[in-house]
Amino acid sequence: MLGSIKQYVFSGVRGHYKDETNRRIVVVNLFAAVGMSITFLLGTRAFIDAEYPLAITLYTASVVFAFSQRIQVRFPSPKARTLSVSLLIFCLMILTLLLLITGGKDNTGPLWIYLVPPVTMFFAGFVRGLITLIAYTIVSAIVLFGFDESTFVASYTYAFKTRLLYSFLTVSFLSAFYEYSRQKSYDTALYLSEQFERQAKHDHLTQLLNRRGAQQCLEREYAGMLRNNRKLSIAIADIDRFKRINDTLGHEQGDEVLRQISNVFSSRLRAQDVLARWGGEEFMFIFTDTDEAGAVKALEYIKDKLNKAPLNINGSDIHVTSSFGVSEVSADVGISCAIRLADQALYYAKDNGRDCVCAASSLDTQSLAKN
Incomplete structure (x- = not known):
C-alpha cells in the first residue's frame, strides 16, 4: 500500500x-x-x-x-x-x-x-x-x-x-x-x-576549465565517442622556459603571459573543441571528431600563430613558444592511458628542441620508456 x-x-x-x-x-x-x-x-x-x-x-x-x-x-x-x-x-x-x-x-x-x-x-x-x-x-x-x-x-x-x-x-x-x-x-x-x-570547474586566472572540469569533459566526450563511434584526440601543451619568464618578469607578468597565451590558443580552436588549464603552465586540448593526425595539424597551425604573434606585456613584445604532446583516444586506449601517452610525447618534444608538436604514435617503445 x-x-x-x-x-x-x-x-x-x-x-x-x-x-x-x-x-x-x-x-x-x-x-x-x-x-x-x-x-x-x-x-x-x-x-x-x-x-x-x-x-x-x-x-x-x-x-x-x-x-x-x-x-x-x-x-x-x-x-x-x-x-x-x-x-x-x-x-x-x-x-x-x-x-x-x-x-x-x-x-x-x-x-x-x-x-x-x-x-x-x-x-x-x-x-x-x-x-x-x-x-x-x-x-x-x-x-x-x-x-x-x-x-x-x-x-x-x-x-x-x-x-x-x-x-x-x-x-x-x-x-x-x-x-x-x-x-x-x-x-x-x-x-x-x-x-x-x-568556480569549482574553472580556472580563476584564465577562465578556462581547470583540471577537474577537463576530466569531466573528457569522460563525457569519451562516452560519446564510444556510443557514436567517433574520433577523439587530446593534447597537452607546456609553455617553453616559463620559469625563466617568471624569474625575469615576475609572477604577476607570468600570469599575464598565461592569460594571453590561453586567448591565443582558444581563438584558434573550433567551437566544438575544448581548451583547459591542466596545471601550472600546462594546457590541455580536447579535439572532438578528430584523429591524431588532425590534432597534430591543428596544433602546428596554433604553434605557428603563437610564433608569429608576440605577446604584449607591459608595453613590450616578448616571443613565447610552446611544446605539444598529442595522443588519440580509442576503445583500446582509454582516457588515463591517452593522457599518459600525450604527457610522454610532450616530454619528448621538450627534450628534442622544444617549440614542436609530437604525436605519441610517432615515438617508438624505447623513446616512451625513456620518458
Whole structure:
C-alpha cells in the first residue's frame, strides 16, 4: 500500500530534471489526488441528496483532476507539464465559480475560492499567476455584482459579497507576495549554486576549465565517442622556459603571459573543441571528431600563430613558444592511458628542441620508456 502511494506521488519525477521541476511534479500529483478525492466524495454526497447538477459538476471536476495528472506522467515534456498545470488551475477556477454561482451545499460554495490564489501562484508562477488571478477576480466581481439576484440559485447579502471579495484580494496579495519572495530566493540560490559550480570547474586566472572540469569533459566526450563511434584526440601543451619568464618578469607578468597565451590558443580552436588549464603552465586540448593526425595539424597551425604573434606585456613584445604532446583516444586506449601517452610525447618534444608538436604514435617503445 505504502509502495503504491509512493509510486503515485513520485510518478513523473526524473533524475535529470531540476529540483524545482521535480518538486512541482510531486505537488501536481498530490494536488490532483486530493482534488480528485474531495470532488468525488462531495459529488457522491450530492448525488445521494438528489442534487444532481452539483453531483455532475463535482464528478466532472474529479475526472479532470485525474486526467491532468496522467498527462504529465504519460508525456514527460515541458509542454505536457504546462498543459497539466493549466488544466488543474482552469478546473479549479471553473469549479469555484460554479460553486459561487450556485452556492454549493447550504451556500458554503464561496468558501472554496480561497484555494485559488495559492494554487494558481504556485503552479503558474508570479507573473502568469498574477495575470490569471486578476482575470479571475474580475470575473468573480462580475458574478457577484454584475447581475440581478434573481438570476442566481444562491442569494448572498451585499455585506457578504463585499467581504468575500476583500478577503479574497487579501489572500491573493499574500499569495503573490509569498510566490515572488520564493522565486527570488530560489533564483538567488540557483545563481549562487551555478557560480560555485563554475568556480569549482574553472580556472580563476584564465577562465578556462581547470583540471577537474577537463576530466569531466573528457569522460563525457569519451562516452560519446564510444556510443557514436567517433574520433577523439587530446593534447597537452607546456609553455617553453616559463620559469625563466617568471624569474625575469615576475609572477604577476607570468600570469599575464598565461592569460594571453590561453586567448591565443582558444581563438584558434573550433567551437566544438575544448581548451583547459591542466596545471601550472600546462594546457590541455580536447579535439572532438578528430584523429591524431588532425590534432597534430591543428596544433602546428596554433604553434605557428603563437610564433608569429608576440605577446604584449607591459608595453613590450616578448616571443613565447610552446611544446605539444598529442595522443588519440580509442576503445583500446582509454582516457588515463591517452593522457599518459600525450604527457610522454610532450616530454619528448621538450627534450628534442622544444617549440614542436609530437604525436605519441610517432615515438617508438624505447623513446616512451625513456620518458
